[in-house]
Amino acid sequence: MDANANMHLTLNVWRQRNNSTEGGFVTYEVSDVSPDMSFLEMLDVLNERLVHEGKEPIAFDHDCREGICGSCSMYINGRPHGPLKGVATCQLHMRSFKSGDTIAIEPWRAVAFPVIKDLVTDRTAFDRIIASGGFVSVNTGNARDANSIPVRKENADDAFMAASCIGCGACVAACKNSSAMLFVSAKISQLALLPQGQTERKIRAEKMVAQMDSEGFGACSNTGACSAECPKEISLDTIARTNREYLGAKMTSSAV
Amino acid sequence: MSWLTQTLSSSIGKKLVMALTGLFLCTFLIVHLVGNLQVFKSDEGLAFNSYTVFMTTNPFIKTISWGLYAMILLHAIDGLYLAYVNRRARGSVGYKRFDNQSSWASRNMAILGTVLFLFIVVHMANFWYSYNFGEVPYKRYTVDLTEGRLLNTEVMPEDYRLSTKMEQSLNEEGTAKTVIVKDLFSRVERTFSNPLVVLFYLLGVAALAYHMAHGFWSAFQTVGLNHPKYTPLIQGIGLWIFGILIPVIFAAMPVYIFFRNAM
Ligand code: HEM
Ligand code: SF4
Ligand code: FES
Numbered sequence: 153m154d155a156n157a158n159m160h161l162t163l164n165v166w167r168q169r170n171n172s173t174e175g176g177f178v179t180y181e182v183s184d185v186s187p188d189m190s191f192l193e194m195l196d197v198l199n200e201r202l203v204h205e206g207k208e209p210i211a212f213d214h215d216c217r218e219g220i221c222g223s224c225s226m227y228i229n230g231r232p233h234g235p236l237k238g239v240a241t242c243q244l245h246m247r248s249f250k251s252g253d254t255i256a257i258e259p260w261r262a263v264a265f266p267v268i269k270d271l272v273t274d275r276t277a278f279d280r281i282i283a284s285g286g287f288v289s290v291n292t293g294n295a296r297d298a299n300s301i302p303v304r305k306e307n308a309d310d311a312f313m314a315a316s317c318i319g320c321g322a323c324v325a326a327c328k329n330s331s332a333m334l335f336v337s338a339k340i341s342q343l344a345l346l347p348q349g350q351t352e353r354k355i356r357a358e359k360m361v362a363q364m365d366s367e368g369f370g371a372c373s374n375t376g377a378c379s380a381e382c383p384k385e386i387s388l389d390t391i392a393r394t395n396r397e398y399l400g401a402k403m404t405s406s407a408v
Numbered sequence: 409m410s411w412l413t414q415t416l417s418s419s420i421g422k423k424l425v426m427a428l429t430g431l432f433l434c435t436f437l438i439v440h441l442v443g444n445l446q447v448f449k450s451d452e453g454l455a456f457n458s459y460t461v462f463m464t465t466n467p468f469i470k471t472i473s474w475g476l477y478a479m480i481l482l483h484a485i486d487g488l489y490l491a492y493v494n495r496r497a498r499g500s501v502g503y504k505r506f507d508n509q510s511s512w513a514s515r516n517m518a519i520l521g522t523v524l525f526l527f528i529v530v531h532m533a534n535f536w537y538s539y540n541f542g543e544v545p546y547k548r549y550t551v552d553l554t555e556g557r558l559l560n561t562e563v564m565p566e567d568y569r570l571s572t573k574m575e576q577s578l579n580e581e582g583t584a585k586t587v588i589v590k591d592l593f594s595r596v597e598r599t600f601s602n603p604l605v606v607l608f609y610l611l612g613v614a615a616l617a618y619h620m621a622h623g624f625w626s627a628f629q630t631v632g633l634n635h636p637k638y639t640p641l642i643q644g645i646g647l648w649i650f651g652i653l654i655p656v657i658f659a660a661m662p663v664y665i666f667f668r669n670a671m
Contacts, residue, residue, distance in 0.1 A: 177504065230507030256505045263499040328515050329494035361418055370497035371419035371490055373514060374626040380509035389634050395420055396632030402415040
């Protein structure tokens with residue numbers, strides 16, 4: 153078969169009018185899908201057809217379409233962001249599928265991420281976790297002269313890796329416990345590793361974990377599904393660090 | 409102390425309790441395994457029965473065993489509560505397709521733990537309960553001390569009772585020793601003569617193997633110990649020693665007794 157020939161696919165898409173109605177799967181046949189289309193472009197084409205047919209288009213989140221904003225959340229064939237490793241849905245191309253495939257497309261499933269409509273979930277729980285402590289309170293000003301604040305190379309690298317988290321929520325979606333530990337650990341790690349983050353290091357760990365728990369995310373069972381599915385491949389080391397940061401902070405901070 | 413209750417009731421704190429109790433249970437496994445190796449001796453249970461007396465009368469070990477029972481209960485209750493909270497966090501609508509990139513054992517710790525819990529209950533009813541509260545007969549062993557050879561054994565009558573679990577005496581020349589001891593080993597042999605019981609024990613050991621293949625490493629991760637120099641070693645020990653070697657030796661015990669009886 154010609155690798156560039158257009159594909160025919162069967163999509164099983166979760167449709168749900170809003171949070172207070174029940175949803176269900178609707179099947180769509182799509183033809184003339186180019187293998188070079190991105191997954192979102194394939195949905196765009198289907199949506200265009202639905203609009204022409206006078207039907208409600210499928211609602212899904214997207215913004216940058218270049219793998220940096222973290223909004224394109226969808227569970228594709230049993231995996232968040234689809235079958236590829238280290239790739240967000242917007243960077244997934246149809247050449248990763250075969251003509252004739254059936255593809256299940258579902259929203260993230262977690263009590264803390266309620267469905268707003270179709271594939272769109274409300275992920276403001278992540279924003280509230282960040283607002284609880286994922287920041288440095290004082291303005292740290294412009295970039296300093298290089299070397300005026302020494303940072304170990306390893307710390308700079310690890311902090312940068314952690315900072316690459318795009319807050320997409322795939323970790324929560326993949327986790328059987330809907331745990332947000334990988335996301336929270338990426339954010340805690342990023343700041344705990346850099347000099348600017350030291351002043352609020354303990355209170356940050358205490359507050360962010362408390363907020364995470366109160367949002368209704370589950371606890372971490374160390375299954376590793378989060379890291380395996382993370383489009384930025386955030387590692388499980390960050391979770392061990394957060395356990396250290398949190399337990400250490402609880403045992404030694406001045407908050408009695 | 410509100411900080412302490414806050415810590416222990418947080419998601420990370422609940423896992424800390426799992427990890428610390430779980431690692432304590434892991435050290436217990438080693439002690440239990442080494443002690444029970446006595447069942448492989450061909451001395452009609454003398455070493456096993458004497459070891460049992462030591463384990464159930466030594467005040468230090470008795471204290472530790474009550475701690476152990478508490479740890480098992482704490483670990484089980486905390487584990488099942490976590491499983492409930494975690495299940496609730498997922499919500500009522502599941503995925504139609506869920507192709508999870510994680511090990512089966514890591515996703516089924518609560519089911520494995522429940523099997524383990526049932527196993528522990530049956531195991532304690534079989535031996536701990538009958539030894540302490542049931543009717544276990546006494547047995548007399550006569551040992552030649554010059555050669556360390558077992559001269560003869562005699563099962564005491566059903567209604568024979570001593571005020572202690574074991575009594576030892578020497579003959580006048582000091583060349584032979586007579587030991588009268590509660591014969592738990594006869595219970596072990598009788599219990600493992602039933603193939604269904606042996607199968608149940610193998611099921612329990614299989615659950616242990618999977619629980620350990622994930623649990624041992626996981627406990628280190630929970631307490632924050634993850635380092636490129638040591639984590640591969642910890643994972644190796646978890647899989648090969650706690651997940652394979654220890655369960656295989658445990659499994660060999662009922663199987664060995666079953667076939668030795670049947671021969
Ligand atoms: C010989 C007996 C047992 C040993 C040695 C043992 C050991 C462990 C260890 C080391 C962990 C890892 C803790 C962590 O992830 O931080 C663990 C986890 C767990 N254990 Fe056990 N355990 C035993 C029996 C049980 C029993 C009887 C139950 C309960 C019904 C149970 C339920 C669990 C659960 C649910 C977890 C996972 C918790 C989570 O990650 O969410 N275990 N166990
Ligand atoms: S840790 Fe990875 S999967 Fe989780 S929110 Fe960040 S980028 Fe997404
Ligand atoms: S749309 Fe921004 S990461 Fe996919």
